[in-house]
Each structure stands twice: as C-alpha cells, then as structure tokens.
Amino acid sequence: MKTGTFSFCLVLAVSALAVSAGFDPSKEVRDIRAELFPHAKDFKFNLADAPASNNGVGAKIQGGSQGRFPALNGLGVSYTLFTIDPCGMNLPxxxxxxxxxxxxxxxxxLTVGFSEENGGRVLVNRKLKKGWTTVFPEGLxxxxxxxxxxxxxxxxxxxxxxxxxxxxxxxxxxxxxPDYVLSVVFNVPKEDVQDIRDRLSSRDLEAECKRRCGIQ
Structure with missing residues (x-):
C-alpha cells in the first residue's frame, strides 16, 4: 500500500475509533502524522514543477492533490495551478x-461561469483579472x-x-x-453521433478570439 493511502486509512481509523470511544482524536492523529511525515520538507510541494496535463484547448493543468502531496491526506484540501493560453478554455x-x-x-x-441545478440559474462573470477571486459550489x-x-x-x-x-x-x-441515447440528447440522427464523437479529437480555440488575437 502506498504511503499516502496508508496514512489516509490510519487517520480515518483513528477518527472512527475516537467517535465510538468518545475521546478527542487530535493527539492520536497528530502522533500518526508525526510518524508518517517526520520532516518539515514533507509539508512542502513545488506546484510550478508538478507534471502538467493539457486539455487540448489551451489549458495547462498542474495539480497538487493527495496522490502527489501525501501530507494533504486527512486535511480535506487540494489545489491546482492553471495556465490558460490566449483564447484557451478549461472545459465544462x-x-x-x-x-x-x-x-x-x-x-x-478570464470569463467564468457555473450552472445551478435543474431549474436554477446560469451565472457568468466576465473579464476577471489579477487579484480577483470567484467560487464554484460543489457538484455544479x-x-x-x-x-x-x-x-x-x-x-x-x-x-x-x-x-x-x-x-x-x-x-x-x-x-x-450508446449512440441511440446520445442521438436523443443532441437531437441528431443516430448516424451523426460518431461524427460528433470524432470532433472531440480536433477541438480548436474560439474562432472570433483567434481572429482578434491573430492566432493561426
């Protein structure tokens, strides 16, 4: 079992025992974390040098989740560095x-947006810049x-x-x-579904933005 997975299981186990026994697990959890992560360097992570993935539409993604940064186990947080090229997009x-x-x-x-549950609103904020922040609720x-x-x-x-x-x-x-399901979803003949699937491999940046920015 990997160190990150093992530590996460230990923290969960101690927390569960604490609930059933009625005592405060903070010291036990702290002792486990001290054993698993004994050095200050265990609690730092170079996000800028993390392996990057590209979504094919101009967005580079470098993640700092528990798989790459084991000290996050049991803390309930993670983070990602995004670099989005001109006219690029982080897909819905x-x-x-x-x-x-x-x-x-x-x-x-940067234009951002999210959609609420069925019957709710679609909320869009445009032209966000350095220093601005925004939030996307869980599951939307x-x-x-x-x-x-x-x-x-x-x-x-x-x-x-x-x-x-x-x-x-x-x-x-x-x-x-199945194609017959997607034909109903997109209101197209079933034989056209494969053409829509094929377009996934040839996504491009937004055309008007490309023209304005002189991107070939």
Missing amino acids: HVHPRATELIYIIKGYG PHWQINTSCYPVQFISALSHASPGVVTVPDRFLGTSI
Whole structure:
C-alpha cells in the first residue's frame, strides 16, 4: 500500500475509533502524522514543477492533490495551478466532492461561469483579472475561458484532498454511452453521433478570439 493511502486509512481509523470511544482524536492523529511525515520538507510541494496535463484547448493543468502531496491526506484540501493560453478554455466540468475557489495571479480577461441545478440559474462573470477571486459550489458544472490575447494563470483551491473531476463533454461523448441515447440528447440522427464523437479529437480555440488575437 502506498504511503499516502496508508496514512489516509490510519487517520480515518483513528477518527472512527475516537467517535465510538468518545475521546478527542487530535493527539492520536497528530502522533500518526508525526510518524508518517517526520520532516518539515514533507509539508512542502513545488506546484510550478508538478507534471502538467493539457486539455487540448489551451489549458495547462498542474495539480497538487493527495496522490502527489501525501501530507494533504486527512486535511480535506487540494489545489491546482492553471495556465490558460490566449483564447484557451478549461472545459465544462464538475468536482463531485469539492467546492472550488480560484484566485487569479496573472493576466486579465478570464470569463467564468457555473450552472445551478435543474431549474436554477446560469451565472457568468466576465473579464476577471489579477487579484480577483470567484467560487464554484460543489457538484455544479463550471468552466473558465481566457478571452484575452495574453496568458492567464490562477490557483484553484478545493475543499477535498481528492476532489475528483468529471469533464462533461468527454464523459458524454468519449465513453461507451450508446449512440441511440446520445442521438436523443443532441437531437441528431443516430448516424451523426460518431461524427460528433470524432470532433472531440480536433477541438480548436474560439474562432472570433483567434481572429482578434491573430492566432493561426
């Protein structure tokens, strides 16, 4: 068992015993953490050098979750560094286990939004810039798009050590959901569904923004 998983299980076990026995688990949890993470260096993590993934639409994502930073286990937090290129987008997605708070550290022109539950509102904030912050409630679909011609960076803080992510278009179209189901969802003939799936591999930046910024 990996150290991170082992420590998480230990913390959970001690907390459960504390509830059943009626005592304060803080010292026991503290002692376990001291044994698992004995050095100050165990509590630091270079987010800027973390492995990056790219969503194919101009967003670079560098995460600091419990898998990469084991000291987060049991603390209920994680964070991510986003760099979004001009006209790039962080696709609509959901964090099933976390509320997300973002703080913009570079750039301007970030448009963000989220959709409430069925029957609720779609809320959009435009042209956020360095120093601004916004929040996305747990479980609600949300997105970010850079409408400026310069890169934008922001820190995303999440209220769970393993918040999870469901990228909405990918989970609908990039999985084995039957074509006849998707034909109803998108109101297209079933034979057109594969064409929609194929477009996932050739996403492009928003056309008007590309023209304005001179991006080929």
